[in-house]
Amino acid sequence: MPELAIVADDLSGAAESAAAFLLRTMRISVGLYAAHRPPVVDSRSTNRVIAVDTNSRRQSPAEAADSVRSAIAACGGVPILKKVDSLLRGNLAAEVGALRDLYGVVPIVATALPVAGRVVVDGVLRVAGVPLHETGLWHAEDRPAPRSVAEALAPLDTCLVPLATVREGGEILAKALAETGAAGLVAVCDAESDDDLDGVHAAARLVCERPVLVGSGALAGAAARAFPADGPELVAPAPSVAEAVLVVVGSAAPSLSVQLTALEAAADVVLRLDPHALLRDPRGVRRYITARVRGSRCAVVSLAGDAGVRPELAPQLAASLAQAVEPAAADHRALVLTGGETARGVLDLLGIDRLTPVAERCGAVLSRAGDRLVATRPGSFGSPTSLADLVASLFTEPVPEEPI
Numbered sequence: 001m002p003e004l005a006i007v008a009d010d011l012s013g014a015a016e017s018a019a020a021f022l023l024r025t026m027r028i029s030v031g032l033y034a035a036h037r038p039p040v041v042d043s044r045s046t047n048r049v050i051a052v053d054t055n056s057r058r059q060s061p062a063e064a065a066d067s068v069r070s071a072i073a074a075c076g077g078v079p080i081l082k083k084v085d086s087l088l089r090g091n092l093a094a095e096v097g098a099l100r101d102l103y104g105v106v107p108i109v110a111t112a113l114p115v116a117g118r119v120v121v122d123g124v125l126r127v128a129g130v131p132l133h134e135t136g137l138w139h140a141e142d143r144p145a146p147r148s149v150a151e152a153l154a155p156l157d158t159c160l161v162p163l164a165t166v167r168e169g170g171e172i173l174a175k176a177l178a179e180t181g182a183a184g185l186v187a188v189c190d191a192e193s194d195d196d197l198d199g200v201h202a203a204a205r206l207v208c209e210r211p212v213l214v215g216s217g218a219l220a221g222a223a224a225r226a227f228p229a230d231g232p233e234l235v236a237p238a239p240s241v242a243e244a245v246l247v248v249v250g251s252a253a254p255s256l257s258v259q260l261t262a263l264e265a266a267a268d269v270v271l272r273l274d275p276h277a278l279l280r281d282p283r284g285v286r287r288y289i290t291a292r293v294r295g296s297r298c299a300v301v302s303l304a305g306d307a308g309v310r311p312e313l314a315p316q317l318a319a320s321l322a323q324a325v326e327p328a329a330a331d332h333r334a335l336v337l338t339g340g341e342t343a344r345g346v347l348d349l350l351g352i353d354r355l356t357p358v359a360e361r362c363g364a365v366l367s368r369a370g371d372r373l374v375a376t377r378p379g380s381f382g383s384p385t386s387l388a389d390l391v392a393s394l395f396t397e398p399v400p401e402e403p404i
Helices: 011-019 061-074 092-103 149-153 163-168 170-182 194-207 217-225 256-264 275-280 282-293 311-329 340-349 386-396
Strands: 004-008 028-032 049-053 080-083 108-110 118-121 124-127 158-161 186-189 213-215 245-249 269-273 298-303 334-338 354-361 364-369 372-377
Touching (some): 004 061, 011 354, 011 364, 011 372, 080 217, 163 170, 245 256, 245 311, 245 340, 245 386, 256 386, 282 311, 334 340, 334 386
Parallel strands (some): 004 049, 108 213, 158 186, 245 298, 245 334
Antiparallel strands (some): 354 364
């Protein structure tokens, strides 16, 4: 029976959080949840950690809450960690509210992602020192960025747990979390470092054996550091390198333009699609991609970044991109999928409903789906050469197979 279930609202987040446990166990599985295909938690399973992608970031708040409730119910009573976007996108309030109603316990929220320069101080998410609402990181969203974590959680009632209290740790922090919960308030925890998140995780466990924790992949990392390691009994088959790679970039993150420029120098096929043409003639674009990618060693498909597509068209665009690359992705070449929504769309069309994370590399999670290698990564992650470095490594550095 699994010891922990991670419930995330997009695929890259589910894989990122699950992969945090790789230094402790290889018994990990990522399930692609759908209403017609709920995850099944088998009491005989050897997986110690499961992650579930509810694919709910673009759903309505009511639909997202239902997705979370259904996914948790399908996890069969396994302790839950709720992974949310470190930029506060998605249905944060609806999903946290669903957790509170399900468990009768007020959740503890810690959304900082220090490794990406995303910290929470005085309840405000700052990215590289700039408050979220003053950055351009919500440019693809259909509403303004929240000014605080509390605003993202509205109308839920919240209470700030300031950095000074977080750093007291232990019984002092546990007392603050307990008092906040007793008052019916969602605890919003400041954090600037992984040490701060370790303290939140440890204090929450002092309050309750099975606390309801909500946070970024960094909070999953804190849970992983407290997770007991496997014994030596797993057998891993010989690793292998990729023979051909298809990179699909569906994210609108501003940092991707320079990453794509670095990658394109090493690719033999580079397709920058006009989003308007993709929406207008998806079948024609599909035929074009299939013909161009056939026989290539490294093909890159992305969206032209200067086309000015409206945010409300983003879900349709992600779905159209997934449909357009499906034939090219169906030849069992390794896939590099950037942007959780695009990744989910491609894998759904390929009939892949489960991934086994086996490694982390260049900010991406490398997973196996049978004999296929799938690399997933949030669009907002990575250095200027990270995509190029990732693809180069897939050709030269063997990737572990699924453990036996």
